[in-house]
Amino acid sequence: MDYTVTSLKKKLLSSFNDIQVDISDEYRLIVVCKKNVVITILSSLKNDGFDHLALISCVDRIKDNEIELVYILTAYTENREKGIMNILVKTKIARDKAEIQTVLNLFENAEPYERELHELFGVHFDGHPRLTPLLLEREYEIPPFRKDFDTRKYVQDVFDQVPFVDNKKEGI
């Protein structure tokens, strides 16, 4: 089997400069790159056989004032010799201007992931056709999964303000 993390690392490093590739273990490769080359890296990995975007995840690094996006790639079962491997493509975007190009042209199943991140982390995906609410019912000033969202204060301001109904009193 010529498809191992080391061979893939060598291949990635030869075709892209300005990226950093770490081997986490024999099944996991971590690629750290700039925001503008994410699409190129993802499409080249897709052509290599990693044709399944398992998840787009997000980390709010409030101390660095950055938001980290993690694209997790793997392969479908017919490409099983590559499929055991997971590739994590990480990129960082500014926290106060969280914008990145959508990957919908490459992976159609990214749509709900991007909508979810837009809703919960406030990341704007350029080119996404409908960034409408997906899970939440109420509107929040700060997206609720960001670290500076104070849940306790929010609960005190909203849910604790609703009064109990006094059933002893005759109809109000």
Added chain:
Amino acid sequence: MDRNKLGKWLKSPGKMGQKYSLHALYFCTGCGIIEIPPTITARWDAERFGVIPVATPRQANLFLITGYVSVKTLRAIIRSYEQMPEPKYTVGFGSCPINGGMYWDSYNTIKHLDKYIPVDGWIAGCMPRPEAVFVAVTHLWTLIDKGMADGYKNYRKNYNSYRANQEKVLGKLEWPPLFSIKD
């Protein structure tokens, strides 16, 4: 039939009928629903107590809320509750509907369910065992006997306050009021 209860049956047959045929609407919210399949099937067999699951709210008169209630679920709960015919009884299952439980500081979870719909009984615990459902059911029998399970009457009586509370959390409700709103 239990001969000792013959007097009760003759005195108030309606009440006895309501007691022993609790048709339960198992609202599959949160993690508590995992306790319901063993409760209704052979091992604990809820039908011994006259509790059977039904398909729609329109056939039900016992509403089991099994777990945390998010804002989106609250909308569905209110709609289902208003569709149920009277008399109807609500039982909150688990500690989350009581006071939020482990979601006490969550941004999207209703903390006290009884602010929005009337609740007749609570089953505390995380999770309660299936036996606790039967304790609640037998306790509900006593309440029905004494006329104390009057949540649906309170809902009618204080509909203004309940509707106002619902609108505070959900915004404008898209369905018309169930009862006329008094000024």
